[in-house]
Amino acid sequence: MTLKEAQWYRDRLAKKARRGFCGYPVATVAFYGPDDRRATKVSVGIVAHDGADADPVERWFCETSDARTDPATIEAVVRFIEEQGARSVATVDRIIGCPHEEGIDYPEGEACPLCPFWRNRDRWSGEIIG
Template sequence: MSFKAKWNRDKLAKKREKGFRGYPVATVAFYGPDDKRASKVSVGIIPAEGSDVAEVERWNSDTSDVRNDAGIVEAVLCFVELHGAKTIVGVDRIIGCPHEEGLDYPEGQACQKCSYWAGRDRWSGVVTQG
């Protein structure tokens, strides 16, 4: 990983670790075909308490882990700054399949491309059904 990639990743992590600092809030979520490589990051902006997500941006990579991709992490930071987010929330792990239910595969079914996540709790990673 390049120095710039590590610096950007650490900057994002430090902002997340500061806790709630006010609105707008940026939500950052990582997705991947398994729990090892994040192939997608999704960032949403919640402008005020009680409001829905107003802006969403997604970045994908077929080859790199988006958490370690200097260009993608820099773009995430720019998006967050562009929208004036005072708080960043999220977890530093992959929380599910990068494909979207209802768009990339049928509602109520498991993704055919990401068998790792079938029957698995996306927050704990524990297999919940066989």
């Protein structure tokens, strides 16, 4: 993929998010990482109607690059959103937590042992709590 193509996908995703709510289905895009500097996971869920759970949900992982700027990952995200017919895209402009899943990668109710950065940290503001 050329640099120009990669930029086109990043711009397309950003433009969809800037438009705000344009109806359902809504694609929710969330970036996760071991800290607040590099996203190693992006999760996209499709919400079909008000009050519905996200379904389907897809996840992509980037071990060596940042998922927010990785050309192949952003292309896959945009293609998935378009394939699902999402009319709106909801996202935040930051990494919102650890890429590991509670109850799957580590026990329920515990902090992730692999991502100490997120221990006692508010995932939405990034500020330390408690």
